[in-house]
Amino acid sequence: MGVEPTRHEVTTRQLGRTPARDVSVTVHRYCGGDGPTVYVQAAQHGIELNGPAALRRLHNRLCDAKLAGTVIVVPVMNPLAFDTRSYATPDEYDAQYPNVNRVWPGADDGSFQQRIVAELWPLAAGADAAIDLHTGTPSMLEHVRVVENDKKATALATAFGTNYRLIGDGPISSESGGEASSNVANGDESFIRDDTVRTTQNGEHSGHTQSTETFRIAMTRADVPTITVELGDSRTVDHSVAERGAVGICRVLKQRGMLTASGVLANQLPEPPTQHQLRDDIPVSVTPASGLFEPAANCTVGSEVTDGETLGVVYDPTTFEEKATIATPKPGVIYSLSHGGTVFAGERVASVATPIERTARVDT
Numbered sequence: 001m002g003v004e005p006t007r008h009e010v011t012t013r014q015l016g017r018t019p020a021r022d023v024s025v026t027v028h029r030y031c032g033g034d035g036p037t038v039y040v041q042a043a044q045h046g047i048e049l050n051g052p053a054a055l056r057r058l059h060n061r062l063c064d065a066k067l068a069g070t071v072i073v074v075p076v077m078n079p080l081a082f083d084t085r086s087y088a089t090p091d092e093y094d095a096q097y098p099n100v101n102r103v104w105p106g107a108d109d110g111s112f113q114q115r116i117v118a119e120l121w122p123l124a125a126g127a128d129a130a131i132d133l134h135t136g137t138p139s140m141l142e143h144v145r146v147v148e149n150d151k152k153a154t155a156l157a158t159a160f161g162t163n164y165r166l167i168g169d170g171p172i173s174s175e176s177g178g179e180a181s182s183n184v185a186n187g188d189e190s191f192i193r194d195d196t197v198r199t200t201q202n203g204e205h206s207g208h209t210q211s212t213e214t215f216r217i218a219m220t221r222a223d224v225p226t227i228t229v230e231l232g233d234s235r236t237v238d239h240s241v242a243e244r245g246a247v248g249i250c251r252v253l254k255q256r257g258m259l260t261a262s263g264v265l266a267n268q269l270p271e272p273p274t275q276h277q278l279r280d281d282i283p284v285s286v287t288p289a290s291g292l293f294e295p296a297a298n299c300t301v302g303s304e305v306t307d308g309e310t311l312g313v314v315y316d317p318t319t320f321e322e323k324a325t326i327a328t329p330k331p332g333v334i335y336s337l338s339h340g341g342t343v344f345a346g347e348r349v350a351s352v353a354t355p356i357e358r359t360a361r362v363d364t
């Protein structure tokens with residue numbers, strides 16, 4: 001390990017070609033002395049803007065820093081979705097896999113998005129650790145997701161320093177219809193079983209290789225400790241959220257020994273808060289009826305609820321009739337709760353997770 005002044009370089013990596021133009025991503029490399037390589041990407045989903053905003057702040061810090069190792073940054077992983085201001089990639093590009101975060105590690109002989117991912121994959125998989133920046137709606141707790149029992153990834157998550165760390169990927173029973181939920185359109189990653197390893201109906205579509213994993217799962221399989229960060233406030237750029245993202249990444253670099261403890265950048269880093277660990281093992285709460293959803297007055301993200309406690313009520317907006325009471329199936333902490341608004345039958349309105357430890361910290 002050797003700390004040296006950072007050398008910054010920018011390259012363009014071509015990932016594919018549409019009928020009329022190249023599809024490429026901008027890649028930043030911040031190179032110091034000997035040390036590990038950390039890969040960071042943002043904007044797999046086109047409405048998740050605080051990731052690139054955080055990476056701009058990281059850029060300003062790293063360019064003036066001394067560094068051991070290399071930080072590779074892809075600020076906009078999915079320009080196809082980003083440019084169209086949509087959560088998923090428009091069907092025009094890949095109707096089979098509109099969600100790019102389901103096709104890692106890609107496939108050279110696969111669909112358009114699978115091929116794009118396959119071109120980027122070696123850059124990520126060659127790293128020693130990785131951070132995948134996402135954002136949820138304002139009605140979701142900021143959190144980091146890790147694969148359970150992955151100690152190295154857990155250490156990254158603790159260093160990043162969100163107040164909550166989620167493990168597990170939801171009970172299998174809640175799986176069906178997850179991606180069909182209209183919440184996907186709202187860009188709330190927490191409503192999506194983002195992390196489930198699925199098998200698709202291969203023969204229905206084509207004979208090519210299927211790859212249907214999230215970035216984090218694929219990277220974990222490749223033995224690269226990886227965290228998925230869910231920052232707040234999709235669709236907007238929020239100064240404080242972006243700042244927390246940049247600080248979190250710097251804390252990860254410090255944890256990996258890439259910033260000297262006495263360096264200016266490391267010195268300016270606030271200590272991460274105590275991180276509460278939640279297990280995502282409670283079926284998400286789905287409304288059985290369409291209507292106007294009003295969350296319970298005492299319910300907000302982060303609050304604890306008891307078994308069967310009411311999370312909100314769905315009313316008929318025209319007759320004022322109560323259509324459904326949404327209650328939590330188990331006690332826990334609300335980590336995602338729909339704002340009041342129109343909901344359709346079958347739509348998820350809340351997610352509750354089980355607290356595991358109140359003071360889970362990993363120091364290694």
Ligand SMILES: [Zn+2]
Pocket residue numbers: 044045048133134135189
């Ligand atoms: Zn996302």
